[in-house]
Amino acid sequence: MQALDLIGKVLLNEGDTMAGQFPTYLGALDSWRPRRPHFRNMNLQTNDLDFVAAMTDAKFAYTVPNFSNPTGRLVPEQTRRELVAAARQTGAWLVEDDPYGGLSYDGPIPPSALEISAEDEPDDGRPYGGPVIYLGTLSKMVAPGLRVGWVIAAPEMIAALTTAKQGSDLCTSGLTQRMTCKIFEAGLIESMNPVMLRLYGGRRDALLAAMDRHLADFFDWQFPEGGMFVWASAKDERLNTDALFKVGLEELVCVTPSSVFDSQEEFRRGIRLNFTINDADRLEEAVIRLARATRRLLATLG
Amino acid sequence: MQALDLIGKVLLNEGDTMAGQFPTYLGALDSWRPRRPHFRNMNLQTNDLDFVAAMTDAKFAYTVPNFSNPTGRLVPEQTRRELVAAARQTGAWLVEDDPYGGLSYDGPIPPSALEISAEDEPDDGRPYGGPVIYLGTLSKMVAPGLRVGWVIAAPEMIAALTTAKQGSDLCTSGLTQRMTCKIFEAGLIESMNPVMLRLYGGRRDALLAAMDRHLADFFDWQFPEGGMFVWASAKDERLNTDALFKVGLEELVCVTPSSVFDSQEEFRRGIRLNFTINDADRLEEAVIRLARATRRLLATLG
Numbered sequence: 355m356q357a358l359d360l361i362g363k364v365l366l367n368e369g370d371t372m373a374g375q376f377p378t379y380l381g382a383l384d385s386w387r388p389r390r391p392h393f394r395n396m397n398l399q400t401n402d403l404d405f406v407a408a409m410t411d412a413k414f415a416y417t418v419p420n421f422s423n424p425t426g427r428l429v430p431e432q433t434r435r436e437l438v439a440a441a442r443q444t445g446a447w448l449v450e451d452d453p454y455g456g457l458s459y460d461g462p463i464p465p466s467a468l469e470i471s472a473e474d475e476p477d478d479g480r481p482y483g484g485p486v487i488y489l490g491t492l493s494k495m496v497a498p499g500l501r502v503g504w505v506i507a508a509p510e511m512i513a514a515l516t517t518a519k520q521g522s523d524l525c526t527s528g529l530t531q532r533m534t535c536k537i538f539e540a541g542l543i544e545s546m547n548p549v550m551l552r553l554y555g556g557r558r559d560a561l562l563a564a565m566d567r568h569l570a571d572f573f574d575w576q577f578p579e580g581g582m583f584v585w586a587s588a589k590d591e592r593l594n595t596d597a598l599f600k601v602g603l604e605e606l607v608c609v610t611p612s613s614v615f616d617s618q619e620e621f622r623r624g625i626r627l628n629f630t631i632n633d634a635d636r637l638e639e640a641v642i643r644l645a646r647a648t649r650r651l652l653a654t655l656g
Numbered sequence: 657m658q659a660l661d662l663i664g665k666v667l668l669n670e671g672d673t674m675a676g677q678f679p680t681y682l683g684a685l686d687s688w689r690p691r692r693p694h695f696r697n698m699n700l701q702t703n704d705l706d707f708v709a710a711m712t713d714a715k716f717a718y719t720v721p722n723f724s725n726p727t728g729r730l731v732p733e734q735t736r737r738e739l740v741a742a743a744r745q746t747g748a749w750l751v752e753d754d755p756y757g758g759l760s761y762d763g764p765i766p767p768s769a770l771e772i773s774a775e776d777e778p779d780d781g782r783p784y785g786g787p788v789i790y791l792g793t794l795s796k797m798v799a800p801g802l803r804v805g806w807v808i809a810a811p812e813m814i815a816a817l818t819t820a821k822q823g824s825d826l827c828t829s830g831l832t833q834r835m836t837c838k839i840f841e842a843g844l845i846e847s848m849n850p851v852m853l854r855l856y857g858g859r860r861d862a863l864l865a866a867m868d869r870h871l872a873d874f875f876d877w878q879f880p881e882g883g884m885f886v887w888a889s890a891k892d893e894r895l896n897t898d899a900l901f902k903v904g905l906e907e908l909v910c911v912t913p914s915s916v917f918d919s920q921e922e923f924r925r926g927i928r929l930n931f932t933i934n935d936a937d938r939l940e941e942a943v944i945r946l947a948r949a950t951r952r953l954l955a956t957l958g
Contacts (some may be wrong), residue, residue: 356825363690368670384823388665498829522824523658527832528801545741 355520357489357505358416359385359556363518364511366391373408377615377624379423379583381453382416392619398429404439414447414487415440420463421454421494421581424615424626426528431464436473441485447511451489457546458580459555468506483508492534494582495543495550498587502526502534554582560634561627564641572623572648582630587623592655593648594622601651607643657670657939658821659791659807660718661687663751665820666813667715668693675710675717679887679917679926681725681753684718695919700731707742716749716789717742722765723756723883726928728916730881733766740773743787749813753791758849760882761857770808785810794836796884797845797852804828804836856884862936863929866943874950884932889925894951894957903953910947 358381366372366389374382376395383393396408396415409415417437419429429437441448450467464496471484491503505515537543561584565575572593575586590596595611602609612624627644630639659669659715660683668674668691676684678697685695698710698717719739721731731739743750752769773786793805807817839845863886867877874895877888890897897913904911914926929946931939 359824381823381826388820388823453680501825501827501829522661522684523803524683525803527803527829529835530829530831548712614679 355381355385355491355503356501356522357487357503357515358382358449358451360515360518360522361414361447361487362386362389364449364514371412373412373446374617375415375417375422375429376583376617377424377612377621378416378617379418380610380614383615383617385549395617398433399427405436406443409440409444409446412444412446414449416451417467418451418454419467420452421457421578421583423454423581424583424610424612424624425576426581426583427576427585428458428463428576431470434464434467434470438467438484438486441471442474446485447487448485449487449489453489453491453494454581456495456543457551457554457582459551459558460579463580476546481509482506487511492537492543496537496546500530500533502530545599554630557629557632557637558584558635561629561637561641564638566626567639568645569648572645572652582628583642584627584629586625586627588625590652590655591623593652595625597624598625598647598651601647602644605643605647605650607640607647609644632634657683657687657793657795657805658803658806658824659789659817660751660753662817662820662824663716663749663789664688664691664693665824666816667749673714675714675748676919677717677719677724677731678919679726679923680718681720681887681921682916684753685917685919693790700735701729707738708745709744709913711746711748711947714746714748716751718751718753719769720753720756721769722754723759723880723885725883725914726885726914726926727878727887728880728883728885729878729887730765733772736766736769736772740769740786740788743773744776748787749789750787751789751791753954755793755796756883757796758845759852759856760883761853761860763879765882783811784808794839794845798839798848800943802832802835804832806947849907859931859936859939860886863931863939863943866940867929870943870947871950874954884928884930886931888927888929891925892954892957893925895954897927898924900927900949900953903949904946907945907949907952909942909949911946917941918957 362385365385366388369392371392371394373394373396376397394408394412396403419434421428421441437448449469455463466488468486468488470654471486472482475482475484488506489503492500505512558578562577573583573586573588578584599609599611610626612621613619664687668688670692671694673694673696675696675698678699696710696714698705721736723730739750750769754768757765768790770788771792773788774784777784777786790808791805794802807814860880866878875888875890877886880886898915901911901913912928914923915921934942
């Protein structure tokens, strides 16, 4: 997460353009908004997105190819290749934020944009020099409370981010950095991963089953192959999910409305549902409450 | 340190004015420079500083009243009172950065600007609402690698800093925050402090004795009652300490030249010497090398 702030510090001046996979991770929007850039939404689910046009004159394009927050969608390999090609053609950096790549419940995932871009790199022993800025973190695979992440990028970008970080907080705690090294050395991620996939995958299935039972009349959604979220869109376009968020709180259920994932704060028909925190029974109860809130809100629309 | 960056994020737009105790902590300058403010130097050692003029139209004034980095000087109580009064009169925030307050080798220190400003606060049970933004840290009293500090300020400033921090790195590691709580509960600071004062105070005395023996012909300095540094000024005004820094490295001794503590990067006659890291023998050897470097540099000036 801090890397997003530092990328903004390095690349964005007021009025600069950046492109972002739409809908966009709320924390990323929060980190860049104080620098007052111009946001250009990239909807990677449409078939007619012109990647080069979207990235022309942009300082960088922000993407979460693996099970993005909020949609949980997997960006296909062909789209990743087009993103990398457009980055090379336009000179924009391609930020690949990958907190959820380890949470794939249904099989292998496509190569990362970093790997794809490295295919074209000369094999001369020098460090990676491509357009991708890859962000990794322990937050979803081990513990969010460690607050340790990492960046893989070309040497000049690493140097700029290091200077930017020094001016922001000098450095990350040496203690949590050493713990991170030990976590890697001990293979903790590999040993925890099957347990997490079983737990979270089961909860995903439980949430989707509960949604089928209670929410199918009101929402459409896609099956998320990984990550932490189901992203649902209201069938009735009059259903404002900012309003649903408030009615939901009265029913003691909390969903995240889509407007917070839109740089223009306009999209009000979606909700993000998390399935990793709660067990199957609580997920069922939450969905029942959400259905009740939806019915109440729809009743006021007549 | 991160608090300095966040204060800049909350208060500084490009071209805004800020006042800073001169010479100024390098890390503070680094944290604010990317926001391109106008720096106004406040030399608290002169007798004729107009505090109100210095802070008029400034968003904040930055001070390190206790044994500042780089000078090691203690700001007297009367000056603290004038700073607080000027902050109230001008509406500027008064940032009181206090990493070194616990490192007083020769007795008690004056009340903090925070305490002084709290004297004027109404006793109505509401939280502190004065102009001081007080910054504390465990870095000098326990361990810099924890990277945990804290801010005491009026509720509206705390709220703004909290939002700014959320957009920068979400939050500090929960692990190191819990360790900090345990450190306070266990009284570790109080039990370590006498040991540190004895160790560091002895090293201060050793450095000053070595300077008396080897550097008295070349530099003037004041006796630091606390902190980690001796600040020395060249007697010969032609001695450029940026140049001395380089010759010193050739002699395998490292000092910090004064230019890095000047927002205008102009002051080139001072050096900062740290006495807390090395023992008495190494301090003596370092001073001998520094004297050699100084003699070499002076010889080139003719």
